[in-house]
Amino acid sequence: xxxxxxxxxxxxxxxxxxxxxxxxxxxxxxxxxxxxxxxxxxxxxxxxxxxxxxxxxxxxxxxxxxxxxxxxxxxxxxxxxxxxxxxxxxxxxxxxxxxxxxxxxxxxxxxxxxxxxxxxxxxxxxxxxxxxxxxxxxxxxxxxxxxxxxxxxxxxxxxxxxxxxxxxxxxxxxxxxxxxxxxxxxxxxxxxxxxxxxxxxxxxxxxxxxxxxxxxxxxxxxxxxxxxxxxxxxxxxxxxxxxxxxxxxxxxxxxxxxxxxxxxxxxxxxxxxxxxxxxxxxxxxxxxxxxxxxxxxxxxxxxxxxxxxxxxxxxxxxxxxxxxxxxxxxxxxxxxxxxxxxxxxxxxxxxxxxxxxxxxxxxxxxxxxxxxxxxxxxxxxxxxxxxxxxxxxxxxxxxxxxxxxxxxxxxxxxxxxxxxxxxxxxxxxxxxxxx
Numbered sequence: 001x002x003x004x005x006x007x008x009x010x011x012x013x014x015x016x017x018x019x020x021x022x023x024x025x026x027x028x029x030x031x032x033x034x035x036x037x038x039x040x041x042x043x044x045x046x047x048x049x050x051x052x053x054x055x056x057x058x059x060x061x062x063x064x065x066x067x068x069x070x071x072x073x074x075x076x077x078x079x080x081x082x083x084x085x086x087x088x089x090x091x092x093x094x095x096x097x098x099x100x101x102x103x104x105x106x107x108x109x110x111x112x113x114x115x116x117x118x119x120x121x122x123x124x125x126x127x128x129x130x131x132x133x134x135x136x137x138x139x140x141x142x143x144x145x146x147x148x149x150x151x152x153x154x155x156x157x158x159x160x161x162x163x164x165x166x167x168x169x170x171x172x173x174x175x176x177x178x179x180x181x182x183x184x185x186x187x188x189x190x191x192x193x194x195x196x197x198x199x200x201x202x203x204x205x206x207x208x209x210x211x212x213x214x215x216x217x218x219x220x221x222x223x224x225x226x227x228x229x230x231x232x233x234x235x236x237x238x239x240x241x242x243x244x245x246x247x248x249x250x251x252x253x254x255x256x257x258x259x260x261x262x263x264x265x266x267x268x269x270x271x272x273x274x275x276x277x278x279x280x281x282x283x284x285x286x287x288x289x290x291x292x293x294x295x296x297x298x299x300x301x302x303x304x305x306x307x308x309x310x311x312x313x314x315x316x317x318x319x320x321x322x323x324x325x326x327x328x329x330x331x332x333x334x335x336x337x338x339x340x341x342x343x344x345x346x347x348x349x350x351x352x353x354x355x356x357x358x359x360x361x362x363x364x365x366x367x368x369x370x371x372x373x374x375x376x377x378x379x380x381x382x383x384x385x386x387x388x389x390x391x392x393x394x395x396x397x398x399x400x401x402x403x404x405x406x407x408x409x410x411x412x413x414x415x416x417x418x419x420x421x422x423x424x425x426x427x428x429x430x431x432x433x434x435x
Contacts, residue, residue, distance in 0.1 A: 004316065006122040006154070007115065010262045011317045015310070018261050018318065023056035025290040026265065030054040030063065033296055036081040039074050040066075040298070057265060061276065065286065066300045068101065071241065076102040082294050092140040093240045100140075103240055104294040110149065112291055113243055116260045117150025117236075120249030123258075123315070124209050124234050126180050128155030133178035133207075135169060135187060136214070138162045142244030143214055147182050147236075150246065156180070163187060166194045173205040181210040185217035185225065185233075186425035189356050192228025202230025211236050213245050215424045216325050216343050220350030235324055241300055242287045248322055253314055256321030263291045266322060268308055269301075271329045279308045284329055285322065303329045333362060333428065335369045338406040342427045345408075348399050349375060357418045362430045369432065372409040373400065376418050 005011045013021070031051040034041050044050065049062045071079060080087065087104040105113070126132070132151040136143035144162060151158050159176055161169060163183065169191060172178065181188065188210055195204065207229055213236035225233045237257050238245035247264055248257035259266045268283030269276055277283040285302045289295075304325040312318055327341035334340075346356055357376040362369060375396065383389055389412050396410040 004122070006119040010260075011119060011258075011319065013262070013318055015318055019057060021262055022265055022290060023058075025262075026057055026060070026288065027051070027054050029288075029290050029296055030298065032293065033081055033298060037079055039070070039078050043070075060265065060267070060288070060299070063288075063299050065274065066297050068241070071101045072099045075099045077104075079297070080104055080294060081296055082106060087294050090140075091142045091145075091240060091244065101241060103142075105292075106294045109243075109292050109294050112263060113146045113246060114149035114153045116243070116249070116263060117146045117246040118154045119150075119260065120211060120234070120236055120246065120251075121147075121150055121154050121156070121180070123249060123251040123317075124180075124211070124232070125252060126151075126154065126156060126209065130156045130179045131159060131177050132156045132180045132182065133159045133161060133169075133173055133176075135161055135163050135181065135183035135191075136245075142238070142240050143184075144182075146238070146244045146246045147211065151180075166191060167198065170195055170198065170200070170205065173207065177206050179206055179208050181207050181229070181231065183210075183212060184214045184421075184424055185212040185221055186215060186356065186421055188212050188225045188229065188233070189221065190420050192225060193355070196228065202228070205229070207231045209234060213237060216327065216331075217356075218324075218343055218347045218350060220347055221356050224350060224355070237322065237325070239287075239302060239304075241295075241297055242289055242302075243292060247287065251313065251315040251317060255313065256309055256323055258313065258317050258319040258321055261319045264289060266308065266320060267299075268306065271303075271305075279310050279320070282307050282326065285325070303331075305329065331428070333360070333430065335362060335371050336406060338404065340371075340404055340406065344403055345373060345400060346427075348403055349396070352396060352399055353381065354378060354396075356425075357420075358427065359418055360428045362428070362432060364432045370409075371406065372411060374411045374413050374418065376415055377412050379415055382415060 034051050043064050047064045053062055086106050088107050089105045091103050093101040134144055134148055138144040210231050210233045222233045234250040236245050237248040248259040250257050265288040267286045269286055271284040285304045285306045287300050288298050305327050306325050307323040309321045327343050332339050359374045361372040393410040393412055400408045
């Protein structure tokens with residue numbers, strides 16, 4: 001390991017060598033899945049593809065997509081590709097839209113997961129001297145574990161505090177000397193808000209950086225977190241089905257997330273047709289796990305919307321970069337025929353000087369969609385003069401109309417009146433019965 005890279009031979013590998021490595025590993029992985037997962041073997045037979053057909057990444061299009069429905073239909077262990085005696089850990093998603101998704105890891109899988117998380121830690125300047133304050137949830141959720149293992153491998157002092165008890169979190173940061181914070185961006189914003197309410201400033205804690213993921217967040221939210229906590233805020237990307245946090249990571253340049261291409265192939269597709277898109281075009285992100293053995297998904301449709309960039313980063317890493325997710329195909333709201341993403345609304349609110357504490361409420365009256373955005377007033381914008389509040393609501397409504405091309409009712413509410421989350425924030429309440 002060197003100061004700038006954790007595994008330089010992979011992180012700076014020439015593009016042609018990355019392609020050769022991916023081709024070799026894809027052929028091996030496809031054969032592994034085909035021979036060991038009956039459900040997937042039958043899918044491939046229906047598609048007319050066998051291991052002999054997959055020789056390089058040029059053959060990727062021949063492989064059928066995998067989606068969450070496949071995972072639910074094979075619950076709990078139907079997509080596992082190794083005997084359960086070789087599975088050393090299980091994780092699962094929350095199951096908010098059906099059966100939870102169960103995934104497994106071999107010892108080798110965990111080793112890879114820790115390595116890719118350690119890559120990000122080094123990329124943002126962390127080292128063995130850092131105290132890593134891990135406020136991701138520990139449990140079936142993958143959030144806390146990958147970064148914990150990566151930090152341990154790097155030699156950091158890990159503080160596995162998990163989520164919750166926010167004032168205690170701040171006390172621990174101060175007393176233990178936490179220097180790197182890991183949690184969801186919404187919880188980081190809440191920590192900054194709580195710090196201010198306690199009459200304290202960023203100089204009360206020793207944080208220098210934060211790694212935030214598990215939910216979408218905007219550049220405006222990044223700036224707000226950086227200001228409130230006095231840190232540099234970095235993005236991390238992952239998902240339970242593919243590995244967990246660490247599939248892609250942001251470096252010190254903060255200009256897109258490097259996908260760990262020695263372990264994953266990423267592509268963008270048209271979410272409607274499934275057709276692959278050229279790099280640089282916005283589309284649905286699809287991942288193939290090249291080295292994970294217990295639960296190796298091929299061409300998994302994430303429903304995250306993003307853009308890929310193959311231009312070499314100024315940090316020296318050659319891995320392809322992906323943008324922050326720009327929304328999700330399943331989070332996208334269709335209101336009066338218009339596509340609306342929560343991230344678009346958040347961006348407008350932050351630019352107008354509000355916080356990320358808001359709720360989108362969609363309903364239906366007389367066969368027409370209703371669309372309301374509740375927004376917390378900040379203490380400096382708080383007013384009990386009805387005319388002033390109405391004027392501000394109209395201003396925000398017009399700003400949203402410019403971006404969304406659809407009129408929203410904006411309701412300003414008192415500070416702290418929208419429930420805070422210590423995990424993923426719930427932004428949308430959709431009461432429509434769409435049959």
